[in-house]
Amino acid sequence: MSDPIQPSLLTIGEVASESGVPAKTIRYYEQISLMPEPQRAANGYRLYARATVERLRFIKRARDLGFPISDVSELLSLDDNPNRSAGDVRKLAQAHMAAIDAKLHELTQLRHTLSSLVDRCHGGDRPDCPILDDLTHH
Amino acid sequence: MSDPIQPSLLTIGEVASESGVPAKTIRYYEQISLMPEPQRAANGYRLYARATVERLRFIKRARDLGFPISDVSELLSLDDNPNRSAGDVRKLAQAHMAAIDAKLHELTQLRHTLSSLVDRCHGGDRPDCPILDDLTHH
DNA sequence: TTAATCCTTCCAGTCACTGGAAGGTCAAGC
DNA sequence: GCTTGACCTTCCAGTGACTGGAAGGATTAA
Incomplete structure (x- = not known):
């Protein structure tokens, strides 16, 4: 009932400054479905789990390495998949190279x-x- | 009165194939004022002087060398100006390099x-x- | 109470085209 | 005369990956 905001949840500004990805860009990533829709606080603010910062850092690093968003999306899927093969990741990186x-x-x-x-x-x-x-x- | 189309005028398809710049792109260049508005035939078709082909080739070459449109615009002005100095052209090219x-x-x-x-x-x-x-x- | 700093959404602009829709024009062939 | 195909016209939308800005609500501190 009291619906307290869990202390571990972060606002978009917080994940932005911790990940180095601008808030504007995070909203954009949500819009293109690169990032999932987050929880919302009662006031409509986006609320993110701590792990989101890692996710955004992963994305940022991949973008800094020049991978297009479509590749980043694949890399995230591979990272999430425990049954991935390193060969698939390598192929992607080689194609990018x-x-x-x-x-x-x-x-x-x-x-x-x-x-x-x-x-x-x-x-x-x-x-x-x-x-x-x-x-x-x- | 008889308003004959002068034989030396070319349609957009003709200047396109002679210059290597697609008709679509020529219309775009007109829209952004990189190319002037051409004459029109009675049916509304664009009509270009022969010299337009040279102009478009100049643009195409500059674009192929990677100059952005804004530079191309400046290069065209310099080319048109008999009082230009080669130094100005060189500066532009060096900045691009x-x-x-x-x-x-x-x-x-x-x-x-x-x-x-x-x-x-x-x-x-x-x-x-x-x-x-x-x-x-x- | 006010100001500053968050946050929200939505729209528009970047760069240089390119694709496509919907429709008018023209020449050739039957 | 009719159809077909190749032109031409305009206008709208999409590309990639954001970024800026407007207009407004929420929160915090002085």
Whole structure:
């Protein structure tokens, strides 16, 4: 009846500051079902169990490693599943690495091209410019 | 009175195929004012001068080099301005290169971390996995 | 009582397109 | 004359992963 808030439950601001994930982002994760809907206090505030902080840290670390949300979702499922195989996790990480490698390759190419253009440009006050020439006549 | 369509004017499909920029994207560029509004035929079709193809190729090349639209807009202005200085163009390109370098650095770091995690994972059927351990306990 | 700091929801913006719906136009073939 | 297909038009919505802001309620401290 007295419906006391259990001392172990945390507000969104608390899990946010403890996990490093902004409250706004936590609500967003709930909206896209990456995080489950939490309990609510009588006043409508979200209330989270302590373990939620770990969950959010897991997500944050995965995001910091560049995994897209869809991968994070899979990683969470694997983490929850005691019958998982490490091979499945490894495959996911390898696929992500391959995507990063592709991006690195693309950016490296770009960098070479830009660097050669910049090197060939005198950079002075005259209007003639090999960079614009390249854009115009490539 | 007879309002003949000049033979040198092109439809959006024609400038699209000659420039390599999809018609949809050309309309989008018009919407964000990267491209000016073109003439219209009596039936409402967009009609472009031949020179538009060069303009679109310029944009496409700049986009392929990774310049954001705002930079492309500046590059077009510089290209149009006979009093430009090559130094301004060079500065823009260098700033873009710096952004690419930052991205490269970030991705390289990521790649190292992921690579070491993947290397440490046996990848077999057992559930124990250093990748998940890292996500959980980092 | 007031102010500050929480919390809530909902809407809009970021970036650069891209897909799709619903409909008008045009040329060719039967 | 009719149909078919390839154009063209506009408008709306979705992508990824948030982020900012408005408008308002709740709680706490001075």
